[in-house]
Amino acid sequence: MAVREIRLYGDPVLRTVADPVKEFDAQARALAQDLLDTLDQPGRAGVAAPQIGVPVRAFSYGLEGKRGVLFNPVVVATEGEQSGEEGCLSVPGLWYPTNRAAFAVAEGFDADGEPVRLEGENELARCIQHEVDHLDGIVYVHRLEPSTRRGAMREIRRSAWFST
Numbered sequence: 001m002a003v004r005e006i007r008l009y010g011d012p013v014l015r016t017v018a019d020p021v022k023e024f025d026a027q028a029r030a031l032a033q034d035l036l037d038t039l040d041q042p043g044r045a046g047v048a049a050p051q052i053g054v055p056v057r058a059f060s061y062g063l064e065g066k067r068g069v070l071f072n073p074v075v076v077a078t079e080g081e082q083s084g085e086e087g088c089l090s091v092p093g094l095w096y097p098t099n100r101a102a103f104a105v106a107e108g109f110d111a112d113g114e115p116v117r118l119e120g121e122n123e124l125a126r127c128i129q130h131e132v133d134h135l136d137g138i139v140y141v142h143r144l145e146p147s148t149r150r151g152a153m154r155e156i157r158r159s160a161w162f163s164t
Contacts, residue, residue, distance in 0.1 A: 004038045004052035006089045008161055009139060013050045014090055018057045018135040021071045024113030028058075032069040032111035035060035039067075044089065046127040048134030051090055057108075059131035063124045070116055073108035075132050082122060086130065088140050092161055096144055096152050104128040 007013055021028055039047045039060040048059040058071045080102030087095040104125040106118045120128055130140055141152045156162050
């Protein structure tokens with residue numbers, strides 16, 4: 001359908017808890033296609049609906065040979081720990097060490113309302129947690145260690161893309 005513009009840090013939609021999808025209809029299928037089209041740009045692992053200005057619980061993912069859209073996802077299990085550099089399309093060009101679970105499982109639905117279970121380790125686990133955070137109004141910089149977060153916020157405020 002369309003590659004949608006990514007909303008940047010500071011946009012209120014990124015700090016709002018997204019609403020559940022109640023109907024799996026043509027509108028849900030169109031959103032799924034937009035999320036996949038937007039994901040298919042180079043360097044992207046996942047895109048949450050709020051990042052394209054749609055405040056509903058859905059995200060696309062494309063890592064480790066897995067690709068799809070998950071509606072109304074719930075993280076049902078995590079295990080282990082990993083720390084690594086994490087970035088976000090809504091915070092372009094800035095990467096920070098972020099702690100996440102090393103394994104994650106999310107359950108939800110596809111665009112037709114059929115149940116989906118998504119399991120991933122390492123990068124896919126990071127993606128699952130990162131995208132579900134977006135649906136809860138959390139941007140990854142809010143998960144940083146306090147001193148790192150202060151520095152990140154300074155860099156964000158100095159970025160050419162940031163507007164108050």
